Each structure stands twice: as structure tokens, then as C-alpha cells.
Amino acid sequence: MNFKERIEWLRREIERHNRLYYQLAEPEITDAEYDALMRELQELEKRHPETITPDSPTQRVGGAPLEGFHSVPHSSPMLSLANAYSLEELQDFDRRIRDVIGNEYKYVCELKIDGVGIALRYREHRFQQGLTRGDGAAGDDITANLRTIRSIPLRVPADSPIEFEVRGEVFIRAIDFQKMNRKREEDGEKLFANPRNAAAGSLKLLNPSEAAERPLTAWLYDLRGITEPLSHFQRLKLLDKMGFPVNPHRRLCANLEEAWDFCGEWGEKRDSLPYEIDGVVIKIDSLEQREVLGFTAKSPRWAAAYKYPARQAVTRLKGITLQVGRTGYITPVAELEPVFLAGSTIRRATLHNEEEIARKDIRGGDTVLIEKGGDVIPKVVSVNMESRPADSQPFVMPDKCPACGAQLAKLPDEAIRRCPNISCPPQRLGRIVHFASRAGMDIEGMGESTVKQLLDAGLLSDYGDIYYLKKEQLLPLERMADKSADNLLAGIEASKERPLEKLIYSLGIKLVGAGVARILAERFGSIDALAEADEDALLAVEDIGPGIAASVVEFFANPQNREALEKLRRADIKFEAEKTADIEVEQIFKGMTFVLTGTLKNYTREEASEIIRRRGGMVSSSVSKKTSAVLIGENPGSKYDKAVKLGVKVMGEEEFNKLIGELRWEKKKM
Numbered sequence: 001m002n003f004k005e006r007i008e009w010l011r012r013e014i015e016r017h018n019r020l021y022y023q024l025a026e027p028e029i030t031d032a033e034y035d036a037l038m039r040e041l042q043e044l045e046k047r048h049p050e051t052i053t054p055d056s057p058t059q060r061v062g063g064a065p066l067e068g069f070h071s072v073p074h075s076s077p078m079l080s081l082a083n084a085y086s087l088e089e090l091q092d093f094d095r096r097i098r099d100v101i102g103n104e105y106k107y108v109c110e111l112k113i114d115g116v117g118i119a120l121r122y123r124e125h126r127f128q129q130g131l132t133r134g135d136g137a138a139g140d141d142i143t144a145n146l147r148t149i150r151s152i153p154l155r156v157p158a159d160s161p162i163e164f165e166v167r168g169e170v171f172i173r174a175i176d177f178q179k180m181n182r183k184r185e186e187d188g189e190k191l192f193a194n195p196r197n198a199a200a201g202s203l204k205l206l207n208p209s210e211a212a213e214r215p216l217t218a219w220l221y222d223l224r225g226i227t228e229p230l231s232h233f234q235r236l237k238l239l240d241k242m243g244f245p246v247n248p249h250r251r252l253c254a255n256l257e258e259a260w261d262f263c264g265e266w267g268e269k270r271d272s273l274p275y276e277i278d279g280v281v282i283k284i285d286s287l288e289q290r291e292v293l294g295f296t297a298k299s300p301r302w303a304a305a306y307k308y309p310a311r312q313a314v315t316r317l318k319g320i321t322l323q324v325g326r327t328g329y330i331t332p333v334a335e336l337e338p339v340f341l342a343g344s345t346i347r348r349a350t351l352h353n354e355e356e357i358a359r360k361d362i363r364g365g366d367t368v369l370i371e372k373g374g375d376v377i378p379k380v381v382s383v384n385m386e387s388r389p390a391d392s393q394p395f396v397m398p399d400k401c402p403a404c405g406a407q408l409a410k411l412p413d414e415a416i417r418r419c420p421n422i423s424c425p426p427q428r429l430g431r432i433v434h435f436a437s438r439a440g441m442d443i444e445g446m447g448e449s450t451v452k453q454l455l456d457a458g459l460l461s462d463y464g465d466i467y468y469l470k471k472e473q474l475l476p477l478e479r480m481a482d483k484s485a486d487n488l489l490a491g492i493e494a495s496k497e498r499p500l501e502k503l504i505y506s507l508g509i510k511l512v513g514a515g516v517a518r519i520l521a522e523r524f525g526s527i528d529a530l531a532e533a534d535e536d537a538l539l540a541v542e543d544i545g546p547g548i549a550a551s552v553v554e555f556f557a558n559p560q561n562r563e564a565l566e567k568l569r570r571a572d573i574k575f576e577a578e579k580t581a582d583i584e585v586e587q588i589f590k591g592m593t594f595v596l597t598g599t600l601k602n603y604t605r606e607e608a609s610e611i612i613r614r615r616g617g618m619v620s621s622s623v624s625k626k627t628s629a630v631l632i633g634e635n636p637g638s639k640y641d642k643a644v645k646l647g648v649k650v651m652g653e654e655e656f657n658k659l660i661g662e663l664r665w666e667k668k669k670m
């Protein structure tokens with residue numbers, strides 16, 4: 001096999017494994033074996049860049065962030081479906097069909113996936129362009145983001161039609177959604193309310209490499225633009241054969257009764273599916289009959305969406321309590337008479353903010369209707385005014401903190417009130433838990449309940465005190481045996497080695513999540529330098545806006561925060577990013593200018609730049625004839641093309657590693 005054949009074979013094989021893994025959940029090889037195939041292909045493509053085509057599996061993530069999306073007209077409108085909420089409504093739909101085409105017809109029943117509608121265009125066996133539904137007439141071109149979804153084929157078999165369009169739904173599986181939200185919580189990022197919002201938000205990210213990190217997947221249910229006279233059911237089969245992800249839960253039904261059975265079956269099994277569905281779509285199978293039936297202004301006459309009833313329940317709202325978050329924000333919560341709904345017992349529901357409570361006029365003692373969509377937290381839909389107690393009083397948002405009594409602040413541009421007292425107990429608890437969390441200083445054994453115990457015992461007043469805990473203080477605590485005390489102390493000791501970025505994140509500075517913390521650590525290099533930075537110095541850093549700058553300055557100006565920091569310093573927590581001394585390093589890159597492109601396997605860009613600089617080299621952002629070498633990682637961008645054009649040396653990561661030597665030592669010391 002020559003290299004071209006090998007490349008071709010690898011591409012086919014990788015796409016086959018993508019399908020097995022992402023669509024069929026039946027992997028044939030291990031992740032490591034898959035990675036090995038991918039690495040081999042990358043190596044070969046690096047050596048033979050002329051073979052790289054946009055449909056290579058190495059090219060799923062690539063390209064620079066976009067400025068915005070272009071709107072592109074749909075080949076034919078992406079319509080919505082008429083909804084039916086009962087058997088009667090479906091019978092009306094069925095009757096209207098029989099009135100037009102008689103009794104000879106079949107229905108195809110499919111699950112109605114609760115995701116985001118998309119249209120994919122293929123030409124000459126390659127994925128060309130993908131659009132959102134938009135307003136139905138035109139959608140946004142989100143091709144770069146759709147390419148990152150590994151269940152969407154970048155190419156189709158050679159015997160597929162030369163040009164066609166596929167429509168379907170992009171969604172996120174429940175378990176991936178939970179993982180993603182957990183990670184966001186750890187990173188201090190805003191949570192998504194439900195998988196659909198998360199999918200929609202991800203498809204509209206301007207940076208495709210960010211979209212690639214989102215666990216998006218797809219089911220496709222419509223093949224159009226082909227000439228063969230195939231029915232819808234046959235088309236689904238063909239789509240499947242062409243390698244598209246087609247939902248296996250579909251059925252050809254001879255009449256409405258059979259379709260209704262399908263609705264009933266999935267209504268019962270719906271909670272066992274690993275993704276959200278909100279109903280069943282019932283479609284006429286024959287395309288000729290569809291043509292005869294035609295459309296109304298909004299939807300086809302040949303299809304209907306049977307919508308499952310929302311998972312709702314009626315219960316009593318015992319009262320409204322206020323939750324104080326780590327940064328002092330106050331959120332009202334509905335305390336409910338426990339009620340069982342869609343697989344779990346519900347005791348609380350979110351009320352968002354005081355405006356929402358006023359709008360729905362929700363009061364303590366009310367009988368309320370609650371609803372659980374795909375949403376993480378159930379919500380109060382409405383109040384039954386008829387059963388409202390005579391003595392009921394409208395809810396008044398207190399102006400004092402429910403936990404510490406401090407006067408609450410409300411900024412003009414914020415709908416939520418905030419407790420300004422940094423010593424407020426729930427804030428203090430939240431801050432210490434955040435400090436010790438996995439994404440922060442990662443202190444083994446120091447979860448919320450332990451922190452609570454330590455606070456209650458008066459052993460902590462801020463996170464600085466963690467490092468002064470003594471074994472004899474821990475032992476009297478409940479559930480704290482000799483061994484667990486030792487483990488906790490060992491966990492605390494181990495956390496002293498965390499890198500600067502983790503420490504900065506742990507401090508709990510408002511608006512400083514993991515990403516911002518990394519940037520601040522890289523740019524300022526130490527807690528002291530960061531503490532000294534004024535707003536201008538912070539604003540000079542790329543990606544740091546006025547909100548973050550103000551919040552950082554405010555944090556370090558606060559005497560209580562300063563006190564906690566001093567405790568950390570005295571406990572020998574690392575306040576500086578580690579660097580190796582310049583003298584140890586030979587100046588092998590002296591006089592050279594490097595340009596970096598693509599994702600490196602072993603380093604972040606900042607790390608690689610630092611390695612080059614420490615060896616006397618310079619790093620520039622654009623390629624010119626004067627560039628000494630372009631260091632390329634995975635999915636190199638246009639800088640790579642330019643280097644090839646100008647005849648500038650292209651250096652792979654391996655060559656770079658060989659030059660600098662002692663890779664492992666290097667990484668550890670940085």
C-alpha cells in the first residue's frame with residue numbers, strides 16, 4: 001500500500017469507527033487504538049500536506065473563529081409541524097387526510113427529538129454547508145461548528161446521489177449534558193437550563209474549536225433533492241445506509257390506530273431514553289400523497305406532531321425562602337409540599353428573581369402548578385387563584401440579608417439583589433467550598449459537609465485558616481476518625497503545590513472562572529503582581545474586560561481578602577508561577593523567530609512560546625520570509641499554507657521536542 005492508499009484507508013477506517021462509536025454505540029476498537037489511527041493519519045498528512053482535503057477526519061476542527069454568521073436561504077422553507085395533544089386531535093388530522101387521498105396510505109412514526117433543527121447540504125459526496133433553521137426561510141451558516149460533530153459524516157459513499165440535502169436535529173444526551181453542566185459549575189461558568197438550550201448555544205459559538213468541545217450529536221430524518229422515487233421510510237433506510245445517524249425507533253404504520261400505539265409505547269418508555277423527546281411525529285409515507293395533500297401557510301398537511309403532556313403536578317407552596325450564593329447573590333426559592341413527578345420527588349422549584357414572583361403573583365400558601373421540562377430545576381408555572389387562602393399576602397423581597405441581616409444592595413443593571421457582607425455565613429461556606437473544590441485547590445476530603453462542620457466548630461473563618469488546622473482540632477468532630485483526619489491533613493498539604501492559576505481561580509473573585517484565572521496567571525505571574533495591578537494594567541490584557549478588571553481590583557482592595565491571602569502566604573502556598581532559571585538553558589534559538597499554528601500535543605501556546613523565548617528565540621504572530629520556522633500542531637491554520645508558499649521551514653512538534661530535549665523535565669518545571 002503506498003502512502004496515498006494508506007491515507008485513504010485510514011480516513012475511511014476512522015469514519016467507520018466514528019459511526020460505530022458515535023451513532024451505533026458499538027465501538028470495535030479501544031480509544032487508544034482509535035487515537036493511534038488518528039495519529040498515523042495526522043503524521044502522514046503532515047508529511048504530505050498536498051493530500052489534505054476538507055473531508056479528512058483530521059479537519060473536523062479547524063479554521064479561525066468567525067466574526068459572525070452569514071444568513072443563507074433554505075432550498076425550501078423549513079416549516080414547523082401542526083401539534084396535536086390528544087387522540088381526538090390526531091383523529092381530526094387523520095380524517096382530513098382521508099378526505100383528500102382516501103383510505104390507502106401509510107404513516108411513518110418517529111420520535112420527536114427535543115433539539116435544534118438543522119439542514120445539511122452534500123455535493124459530490126462531501127458535506128458542503130450546514131444551516132440552522134433560522135426563521136424557516138433562511139438560516140445561519142454554521143458549517144464549521146457542524147463539521148465538529150463526529151456523528152455527521154463529512155463524506156458519503158461514492159454511489160450516493162451527487163447532490164442532496166439532509167435535515168434533522170442536533171441535540172445533547174442527558175448524561176453528557178449533566179457532565180457538561182457539572183464541569184461548567186466547577187469552572188465558575190453559567191449553567192445551561194436544559195440540553196436544548198445547551199445545543200442551541202453551542203451551535204452558535206463563533207469559535208469552532210470551542211464548539212468541538214461540546215458533546216453535540218445528531219439524528220437526521222429527512223432526505224431531499226434526490227431523483228429516485230423512494231417513500232419516506234425507504235429514504236430513512238437509505239440515509240442509514242449512507243452512514244447518517246438515523247433514529248432506530250421508527251415504525252411504518254398501516255393506520256392511525258397503529259400510530260397511536262407507537263405514541264403510547266414511547267410515552268411510557270420516554271424516561272428510559274438517553275435523550276429528551278417531546279412527542280412523536282406522524283408523517284404520511286408516500287411522497288406523491290404528500291404532494292397532493294400540500295401545505296398550509298405554516299406546516300405540511302401530511303404530518304402532525306403528537307406532543308406528550310408536560311410533566312406537571314399540582315402542589316402547595318409552603319413558603320418562599322432566599323438562598324445566598326457564594327458571591328452574595330440572593331435567589332428566591334419555592335419550598336414545596338413534596339410531590340412525585342417524572343421519576344423524582346420535587347421539594348423545591350426556582351423562582352428566578354423578585355420580578356418573576358411579582359409577575360406571576362406567587363405567594364406563600366398558594367396551590368401551584370409546577371412543571372419539569374428537560375430543565376434541571378423545575379419551575380412554578382402558575383398559581384390557582386381560586387384556592388388562595390383569604391389571608392394571603394403578596395411576597396415582599398426583604399431589604400436585609402436573610403442570613404446575616406446586612407442591608408442588601410441592588411445595582412441598577414441587575415435584577416437580583418446582593419448581600420455585600422463578605423463575612424455572611426453562606427457566602428463564607430460557599431467561598432471555602434469553592435476554594436477546596438476539584439477545579440480549585442482540589443483538597444481531597446474537603447467537600448461541603450466537612451467545610452460546614454469546620455465552620456460550625458469555629459475552626460475556620462476564611463480559607464486561609466485551612467492550612468493551620470491541627471489533628472487534635474479535627475478529632476473531636478463527628479465522623480472524623482484518626483484515619484480520616486490524617487487523610488484530610490494530607491489532602492491539605494498536597495494542595496500547597498497547586499499551580500498559580502488554580503490558586504487565582506480558588507480565591508473566588510467575581511467573574512474570574514478557570515479560563516480567566518489562567519490568563520491572569522500567565523500574564524501576571526504572581527499573586528503580588530496581580531494584587532498590584534490597577535484597572536488599566538488589567539484592561540491591557542487581551543480578553544479581560546472592564547467588569548473583570550473592576551472585580552479583581554475590588555477583591556484585592558478588601559482588607560478581609562488581604563488577611564486571608566496573608567494566611568496563605570505564611571502557610572507557604574505557591575504565590576508565583578514556577579519558572580526555570582535562564583542560566584540553565586542553552587540559547588539554541590538565539591536570533592530565530594518562530595510562528596505557532598495549530599494545537600500542540602504537549603504544550604499550550606503560551607508554554608511553547610515561553611520555551612522558545614527562554615532559549616533566546618522570538619515568537620511572532622504572522623509568517624513572513626524572515627520567519628525562521630513555523631511550529632505546527634494539529635489542524636494548522638492558514639499560517640501553515642503561507643509558510644509552505646514562502647518556503648519557510650515547517651517544524652513538527654517531534655522535531656521541536658528533539659531540539660529542546662528533556663521534554664518531561666521541561667513540562668514539570670514550567
Ligand code: IVH
Pocket residue numbers: 078079080081110111112113114115116117118133168169221281299300303305
Ligand atoms: S419533521 C415540515 N421529524 O420538530 C417539518 N421534525 O415542530 C418537518 N423535530 O422543526 C419536520 N424530531 O426541528 C420532524 N422526527 C422528526 C423530528 C422533528 C424533532 C423538530 C424539527 C421541527 C420541529 C417541528
